[in-house]
Amino acid sequence: MTEDKFELYERISKENMEFKKLFDEHIRFEQDLEALYSLKYFPPEVETKIKEIKRRKLLGKDRMEQIIASYQ
Numbered sequence: 001m002t003e004d005k006f007e008l009y010e011r012i013s014k015e016n017m018e019f020k021k022l023f024d025e026h027i028r029f030e031q032d033l034e035a036l037y038s039l040k041y042f043p044p045e046v047e048t049k050i051k052e053i054k055r056r057k058l059l060g061k062d063r064m065e066q067i068i069a070s071y072q
Contacts, residue, residue, distance in 0.1 A: 006007075008071070014033055016067060018063075018067065019064060022063055022064050022067075023064065025057075026057060026061060026064070029053050033050065033054070035052075036049065036050050
């Protein structure tokens with residue numbers, strides 16, 4: 001993430017609680033995915049969990065982009 005983008009995210013996070021919540025969730029989802037990807041074997045329930053996290057992460061990212069657009 002570029003410094004300008006980080007500053008924008010930080011500013012919006014201070015002004016918009018929904019954005020802050022979505023941004024925090026996005027980071028948490030990224031960490032969860034990293035932990036799951038570190039497994040050597042993906043049983044079906046882990047694959048399902050990965051797909052669900054990716055779906056929720058994408059939905060949150062889409063909403064974050066909508067909020068960012070309203071600030072520009």
